[in-house]
Amino acid sequence: MKQAHESDERLMQRVADGKREPLSILMRRYANPLLTFIHRMTGDHHRSEELFQDVFLALWAGRRKYDYPRSFRAWLFGIAVNKCRADYRQRNEPLISLDNSNESVSVMSGTSPIEGAIASETVVLVENAITRLPPQQRTVVVLRIWNSFSYADIAHVLESTESTVRSNMFHGLESIRKYLEPRM
Numbered sequence: 152m153k154q155a156h157e158s159d160e161r162l163m164q165r166v167a168d169g170k171r172e173p174l175s176i177l178m179r180r181y182a183n184p185l186l187t188f189i190h191r192m193t194g195d196h197h198r199s200e201e202l203f204q205d206v207f208l209a210l211w212a213g214r215r216k217y218d219y220p221r222s223f224r225a226w227l228f229g230i231a232v233n234k235c236r237a238d239y240r241q242r243n244e245p246l247i248s249l250d251n252s253n254e255s256v257s258v259m260s261g262t263s264p265i266e267g268a269i270a271s272e273t274v275v276l277v278e279n280a281i282t283r284l285p286p287q288q289r290t291v292v293v294l295r296i297w298n299s300f301s302y303a304d305i306a307h308v309l310e311s312t313e314s315t316v317r318s319n320m321f322h323g324l325e326s327i328r329k330y331l332e333p334r335m
Contacts, residue, residue: 159223167214177223178207184298185231191293192235194282202238206231222304229308232290239286273335280330288323291316 159180162173185206190199209230217226281289287309294300294308302320306313 160220163214163217163223163226164219166211167217167219169214174207174211177227181224181227185227188228188293188298189231189235191278191281191297192232192286192289193238194278198238202231202234205234209234222307225300225304225307228294228298228300229310232308235290236286276331276334277327280327283330284323284326288319288326291319292323292327295320 157173157176159177162177165173166177182203186199186203189202189206190196193199193202206227210227213230217223281292284292290309291305294305295302300308302313302316305311305316309316
């Protein structure tokens with residue numbers, strides 16, 4: 152039970168030493184945020200599940216490369232970004248297959264059906280806008296907005312500079328705004 156309260160970095164340090172039990176704890180901790188990130192990057196539910204598994208297989212295979220006390224979260228999402236990039240290049244197709252069949256919009260109780268419909272439509276419009284972004288901008292926007300990464304952490308994940316990340320964020324948000332304005 153002690154493992155469940157350990158930091159991600161300590162758990163990963165133990166994984167790097169060849170222990171498997173801490174890996175399952177890390178997988179449970181990051182299942183939702185990582186799967187959501189990958190889904191937003193690919194726009195495809197089934198592909199995101201496959202890539203999620205690939206990320207953790209790559210983590211296990213490269214466990215000895217982890218450098219404690221480096222941020223595990225940034226390292227993990229860096230692996231995910233690289234898997235999404237490789238998948239994008241391999242498929243050589245635009246990542247615009249929105250699979251919203253499993254997505255649900257949580258609508259507060261007491262809202263009218265019209266408000267619920269507007270909220271659902273808005274979610275679809277925003278997802279469409281995001282999938283149309285170039286991969287680098289999409290990565291920055293998703294990591295910043297939905298995963299609450301700092302610009303410094305995103306720069307670390309992307310092996311880039313913070314100013315480049317801020318520029319990608321600016322241009323990504325500008326593209327989203329231009330896409331949404333005539334549709335809303």
